[in-house]
Amino acid sequence: EVQLVESGGVVVQPGGSLRLSCAASGFTFDDYTMHWVRQAPGKGLEWVSLISWDGGSTYYADSVKGRFTISRDNSKNSLYLQMNSLRTEDTALYYCAKDNPADYYYGMDVWGQGTTVTVSS
Amino acid sequence: NFMLTQPHSVSESPGKTVTISCTRSSGSIASNYVQWYQQRPGSAPTTVIYEDNQRPSGVPDRFSGSIDSSSNSASLTISGLKTEDEADYYCQSYDSSSVVFGGGTKLTVL
Numbered sequence: 526e527v528q529l530v531e532s533g534g535v536v537v538q539p540g541g542s543l544r545l546s547c548a549a550s551g552f553t554f555d556d557y558t559m560h561w562v563r564q565a566p567g568k569g570l571e572w573v574s575l576i577s578w579d580g581g582s583t584y585y586a587d588s589v590k591g592r593f594t595i596s597r598d599n600s601k602n603s604l605y606l607q608m609n610s611l612r613t614e615d616t617a618l619y620y621c622a623k624d625n626p627a628d629y630y631y632g633m634d635v636w637g638q639g640t641t642v643t644v645s646s
Numbered sequence: 647n648f649m650l651t652q653p654h655s656v657s658e659s660p661g662k663t664v665t666i667s668c669t670r671s672s673g674s675i676a677s678n679y680v681q682w683y684q685q686r687p688g689s690a691p692t693t694v695i696y697e698d699n700q701r702p703s704g705v706p707d708r709f710s711g712s713i714d715s716s717s718n719s720a721s722l723t724i725s726g727l728k729t730e731d732e733a734d735y736y737c738q739s740y741d742s743s744s745v746v747f748g749g750g751t752k753l754t755v756l
Contacts, residue, residue: 560745562747569734569736569747569748569749569750570683570685570691570736570738570747570750571747572744572745572746572747575745584743584744586744587647620690620691625696627697630678630679630697630740631740631745632679632681632693632696632697632738632740633681633683633691633693633738634693634696634702636690636691636692637690638690639690
């Protein structure tokens, strides 16, 4: 069974840092691009970042560029999101998502259940 | 970057057909595939349409997708509505270095 399990979400003060993790299983992790997508309370989905299969390409939403860093460890089947200079508007449920099997477009086909990040003083 | 605009909400009766639109602000809707996700309350999103009009296995054929270049929009049509279809629906597309979601449409089946 293909599975993504996020962890690391906590309550953190504005200006603080946090690292989210996503453990993947049931598929060949290093074959796929991976994404982070977030959803603020009561709001819609917002794409945050993606990383190519080998980590060679990374892209970010403008809202997090320069503050967040996506990375992966294919030997551990794990995806990460290092979040620095956190703001109250970063409060959200953060989903890890696997990209689709086709190599010619971006679209998610498997999602985790999410981990909650709350930025509050 | 471009934006994808969806209606905030739609409602229809069981057994009827509903269409949710997704309009691209700039660039051609046909230049990049559109995906549609269903999100029920308290659950993660799941794919109902990929590559504009393809259904994943397990998604009923009541769900269909299309694109219309004249209006630069994509549409998700759900026929024979069931109460279990009540959910939020998001369109999604991309360019070479980013992914874009629509704002989401709340479908009420009443």
